[in-house]
Structure formats: C-alpha cells, structure tokens
Amino acid sequence: MKKIVFLLAIAFATIGCSNDDDGNNIPVTAAVSFNFTQNWGVTEITPSNYTSGVYENAAGNYVSIDRLRYLISRVELHKADGTTVSFDGYQLIDLADAGSLSFNPSESVATGDYTGISFIYGFNEEDNVNGAYPDLNAADWNWPTMLGGGYHFMQMDGNFDDSNGASQPYNFHNGTARVSDGIFEQNFISFDFDQNFTIAGDVTIEIAMDISEWYKNPLTWDLNDRSVNLMMNYLAQKDMQRNGATVFSIGAITQ
Amino acid sequence: MKLFRVFFGILALSLFIACSSSDPDPADPNEDYIPTPKPLTVPPIFDRLLPPPIVPADNPQTVEGVALGRKLFFDPILSGDGTQACASCHQPANSFTDPNRFSIGIDGLEGTRNSMPIFNMAWNSKNKFFWDGRALSIEEQALGPVENPVEMHNTWENAVGSLQSHASYPELFNKAFGTSNITKELTVKAIAQFERTLISANSPFDKYLLGEGNLTPQELNGFQIFMDESRGDCFHCHGNENSPLWTDNIFHNNGLDAIITDKGLGNVTGDPNHDGLFKSPSLRNLAYTAPYMHDGRFETLDEVINHYSEGLVYSRTIDPLMKAVSRGGVHLTESDKADLKAFLLSLSDPSFINNPDFQDPN
Numbered sequence: 001m002k003k004i005v006f007l008l009a010i011a012f013a014t015i016g017c018s019n020d021d022d023g024n025n026i027p028v029t030a031a032v033s034f035n036f037t038q039n040w041g042v043t044e045i046t047p048s049n050y051t052s053g054v055y056e057n058a059a060g061n062y063v064s065i066d067r068l069r070y071l072i073s074r075v076e077l078h079k080a081d082g083t084t085v086s087f088d089g090y091q092l093i094d095l096a097d098a099g100s101l102s103f104n105p106s107e108s109v110a111t112g113d114y115t116g117i118s119f120i121y122g123f124n125e126e127d128n129v130n131g132a133y134p135d136l137n138a139a140d141w142n143w144p145t146m147l148g149g150g151y152h153f154m155q156m157d158g159n160f161d162d163s164n165g166a167s168q169p170y171n172f173h174n175g176t177a178r179v180s181d182g183i184f185e186q187n188f189i190s191f192d193f194d195q196n197f198t199i200a201g202d203v204t205i206e207i208a209m210d211i212s213e214w215y216k217n218p219l220t221w222d223l224n225d226r227s228v229n230l231m232m233n234y235l236a237q238k239d240m241q242r243n244g245a246t247v248f249s250i251g252a253i254t255q
Numbered sequence: 256m257k258l259f260r261v262f263f264g265i266l267a268l269s270l271f272i273a274c275s276s277s278d279p280d281p282a283d284p285n286e287d288y289i290p291t292p293k294p295l296t297v298p299p300i301f302d303r304l305l306p307p308p309i310v311p312a313d314n315p316q317t318v319e320g321v322a323l324g325r326k327l328f329f330d331p332i333l334s335g336d337g338t339q340a341c342a343s344c345h346q347p348a349n350s351f352t353d354p355n356r357f358s359i360g361i362d363g364l365e366g367t368r369n370s371m372p373i374f375n376m377a378w379n380s381k382n383k384f385f386w387d388g389r390a391l392s393i394e395e396q397a398l399g400p401v402e403n404p405v406e407m408h409n410t411w412e413n414a415v416g417s418l419q420s421h422a423s424y425p426e427l428f429n430k431a432f433g434t435s436n437i438t439k440e441l442t443v444k445a446i447a448q449f450e451r452t453l454i455s456a457n458s459p460f461d462k463y464l465l466g467e468g469n470l471t472p473q474e475l476n477g478f479q480i481f482m483d484e485s486r487g488d489c490f491h492c493h494g495n496e497n498s499p500l501w502t503d504n505i506f507h508n509n510g511l512d513a514i515i516t517d518k519g520l521g522n523v524t525g526d527p528n529h530d531g532l533f534k535s536p537s538l539r540n541l542a543y544t545a546p547y548m549h550d551g552r553f554e555t556l557d558e559v560i561n562h563y564s565e566g567l568v569y570s571r572t573i574d575p576l577m578k579a580v581s582r583g584g585v586h587l588t589e590s591d592k593a594d595l596k597a598f599l600l601s602l603s604d605p606s607f608i609n610n611p612d613f614q615d616p617n
Binding site for chain 2 (some may be wrong): 145155166
C-alpha cells in the first residue's frame, strides 16, 4: 500500500511539466496577455499624461487629446507549425481607464516557437453587428445605424490651434463608412505582423499605437480642413483607414 | 447531598443551553440566517442590450432588505431633527429628484446642485455617483446626505441611535440582515437595495424598440436629429437605441459657463483638466425631472435644447464634443427643436413614477 501511495505521489508531481534535455521543467502551456501602449513619435502617452500634452502633427497642427478610445478584436498568434491560436473577445482600450490597456484572454497557449501576431483594428464585417455586445452598448460605443451601425472603431477627441491660433475642437471618430443612403462600406483594418519569438512561459505582448501616424502616412491630415462631423464623411472615413495602416506595431515581448 | 448538587448543576446547565440555543440575542449576528432572495427584475430591453445589473456580493437583494430600505428612504428619522427623508429631495413623482432647483436642508440652507434623479442605478458600470462622481458605490452615496450640514445635518451616531431605539427598526434589521444591532453600514445597504429596485424601462420609446408600440413621425424625426452628428449629436454622451440607459455615465463640460465656479469632477480628482465636468444625466423621464443641469439652471426642456443650439460658451475644459461652440451651438431649426423635444419626451415612463412598489410605505 505504501508503495502505491509513493508511486501516485511521484506521478502527480511530474504531471503538468515536461523535461527538456537539461532536465529543466518547461511548462506545456502559458498565459498570454496583450499590453496596449500609445505614443506620439518618441513621446510616450499614458493614462496619467494624455490630457496634459500638446503634440505637433505632420501638417503642423498643435494638438491636445481629451479622449482616446479604440477597439481591437480577433487577436491571433501564429505558430511555427502553421497552426493559429485565436483568442475570443475584443478589447475596448480607453486611456481614461488604465485597466483597459491590458487584454487577458482566458485561453492559454502552447509553449514553443511562433512566427506572427495578427489582430483587427475595429470589428470585421462579421463581428460588427448592431447592438450585439452588451458591454460596448453600456459604454455608449455604438456607431449610428444611419451610418451603417455596429460600433465605433476609434474615438479621439481634443483640440488644436487653427490657422488663426484659436483653439478648435476635433472629433476624429472612425467606423463604418457611409457611401450614400443605405449603402455602407466596411472600414476595419487587418494587421498581420511577421515576428519570430518563442513562448517558454507566461508572456506579455505589447501592441503599440503611434498616434501621430493617423495624421501623416500616406496622407498629411490638416485639422484646419477636416476636424469635426467626420463620421458621415465618406472620404474622411476612408482616409482614416488608409492612414491607420501604419499606426500599430508590435513592441516588447516579455516573459 | 452531593448527588443533589450534581443533579442541580446538570439541570441548571441544561436549562442554560436550552434557553441560549432557542432564544439567541438578536443583537448577535446570526451567521446562519438567510433572508429571502429577491433578484432584480431585468426589463426586456435591458436584458436584450445591456450587461446584467451590478449587485455587490456583500449586499445581495432580499425581500426583507428592500422593504427595510424602502421604509428608511421615506422615513425622516435619519435627519437631525426628524423632518427630512431621502424622499424629501428624491420624490417619486419627479422620478426621484427634487422639483426645486436646489433642495432645502433641515436648517433652511440651500444646496448648490440640483438633486439627481434615481433610477437604473444598478447599470452604472462606472460606479461613480453624484454629479461629480465622488461616491464609488450606491452604498457610499447613501452615507453622504445624513451628515451633510446643508442636507439632513445629523451624525450617523445619532441616526443609528434613533433607529436602534425605535419600536420596529431593530426587528426589521434582524429580518434583513440577521442582527438587530443597527449600524450605518447596514442602514445604507438597505437603502441601496431599495434604490437598485428603482428600474425604469417602460417608456413609449422602449415599447417601440420592443415592437409593442409606435412613435409619431415627429418623435421618429426627433430621434434622427438626436443621432445625426451634424445636427443634434446627442448620442455621444446620451446613448442610442442600442444603449438604452441614455447616458454614458461619464463626465463632461457641456459649455454652460465661461468662468467655472463649481469645479465638479475637478474637486474630486484634483486634476484641473476636470474642472467644470459633471456626469451626463440619463435622458429618461425628462418629463418629470425639471429643472435641468447639475445646477438646475434651466426650468424647461426648451431651454436645454436652446443651450445646445445657440447657448454654448467656451471655457478651457469644454468637451471637444461641443464642437460648434465657436458658433454658440449647432443651430437647430425651430422645427428640428420641436421634433427633438418630442423624441426626448418619448423616453419618459409614467409607469415608473406611479409604481406602487416605489411609494411611501410608512
């Protein structure tokens, strides 16, 4: 009987870990979290400082930020063996809520080699369903039905100094593009980054947004020309999508 | 004789045990007592579109707790001179706000803000209460007015003493919480339980969304103006057909004053960028909640609409969503104003203010 108990104890102690060639224990699975950071060029923008800075965009507008919220969905990791790990859920990042800057999927991932990270800025057509997400409804994150419905992808509000030096508001809001009455065009952006990395334990992956990119690449965006009432402006919506393509990058991967 | 003493001792011990087990001191918390659960009734439109209501784990809704909270809400016993109840400034007929611009406390002193209406509190996921967000739970909110010198002007020690010496409250607390030892914490828990039952989601617009009623063409056009970024643009702070709280529950400077005298959220956070910011109130039940704004400066809904149309003024912290401030506002036509008003009034819910469960039980 004592032998059986001893053998069971040994068996339990070894379950959950595997040994590498050096005899070290390596976990089979790991938790992944995604940390969203923001910057304007080389200047870090955080929940504690985002309302206090003034930044110059590519058009020479001096810009302040009062509010920045954006939506990320369909986050995936791509393994070296060609398979993909897809994480359920989405993340509404709000600089007014420091806790929202971290996305912690419930799924764990296998340790090993990975070759890429992908996600969608906003919701794709399948996910962008009017009123479908109670937490986003409660956050008043909806995009008007008359403009195609679904949800905002981004809401960036603030002020800039106009060409006369006067402070003017801007509402840089992005979502579905309305072509004409009842005709809409999807406006999300898919990001797919090639990145070789190895997960050996719990890992945090940084997804960085360079806010200045919204205003400069490829189109130099002058807020004197377009600052408010942009939601129903088809060209403005599509130009945001074009400029958005260079906004995100993968930052530090720490474990 | 020795045997008699042993017998007497056993008898006395048995009596003591029997008495103490069948007749516990009600002042001692009874860990085994469970009041009758009474989950909140979630209206269909909320069930369809919103997350579940927020009920703290340490204060579940119960039949006895809600009944006690309702009695306390309407009872002036909590005030310094026994003349003022929560309901004095939060009247059911006014959607639980005060029809006066500023409420008058027990000493005849006037506050500086309009009392907030009370409904759908369990869906405030931001958990910031009062116009300036200084209370982080409904329970914490309920603590404030009792000791506020321009409101009930009491101390919690006195208030609890009055409840403890009352003929019926100790037993009511015992039924609600398993102890007749009254505390301020249990008192505000009961009030919060009652307040969470104050749910309003049966307006004509709710019925329209549920396919159970129709709106007039004027109301429907008013809704389009509400949702149009270039006209009303009300939806960024006040919800939409898929966000039926009709508030974002966050804080904005909506262009009322060029010089800010009440810092609002700025007083709470100490951040000068928050000066002049106040919580967006829900647009439900506007038919009953005049006057409007945090300081009740507007007596009518027409004045409110005129403010956003022509009356915006600039200050350093004005919300960028007040995008037409350089022109004084969005300049709605008179027809658009009338239609917008008609839509806003379609969010009022007469069944809420007349609900017999929400009236004075005393």
